[in-house]
Amino acid sequence: MTENPDTAGETSGGGQRRELTARLVVPEMDCPSCAQKVDKSLQRVDGITDATLQPTTGTANVTYDP
Template sequence: MTEGLDAAGQASNSGQGRQLSVRLAVPEMDCPSCAQKVDKSLQRVNGITETTLQPTTGTATVTYDPDRTAEADVVAAIEGAGYEVAGNEGDSNGKSDSEMDIVPPSEIWTSPRAIKTWIGAGFVVLGLLFEFVLAGQNPEVAFLLGYSLTLADGLFLVAIAVSGYPVVRGGYY
């Protein structure tokens, strides 16, 4: 956590008392609509004086009054909006902003959203296998609205449901 700094690099003390800024990684906040939901949730927390949300990088920088609220309240507000906070980037430990913006590849490929994408990709590969390679082994499993659904079709639908869930959830909540 770092103290809020003004243009001269001094701790901001504009009559409101001490203010702290925290920078959080919110990887699932990836569109303006998501950022708006997070912003509305943060506005409900007493003591937050400024928010800067960047959906393109999935980061939220929040300035707050530590006498009125805590960092845990900020994280709880973001998670209450339905977005997981991946880590606290507030402790810079002397790192520059460009160094802090780089997320380790292990976090990118093992995030909950990435895992759902990997599972969906597995179902797509299985569907393609049954559709084109094992065409003789692609049984009809259902008949829906006048169309027969094969095993491959079912696998494709499962892939859409698993991988598309975060997108659909983000669009409706």
């Protein structure tokens, strides 16, 4: 996987969460079944708040709290 971080969901301030968005390239994810496996794996990672998978392009947009 390759990561390209963005700061699209950044929040700052006292005690507020700071979220970042990264576009991950997952070359082997090319069908809905593969995407489902990747999605389940991402759900187990602490800090990930959202993931949008696109198996046709082999990418995943992941929002996380670093």
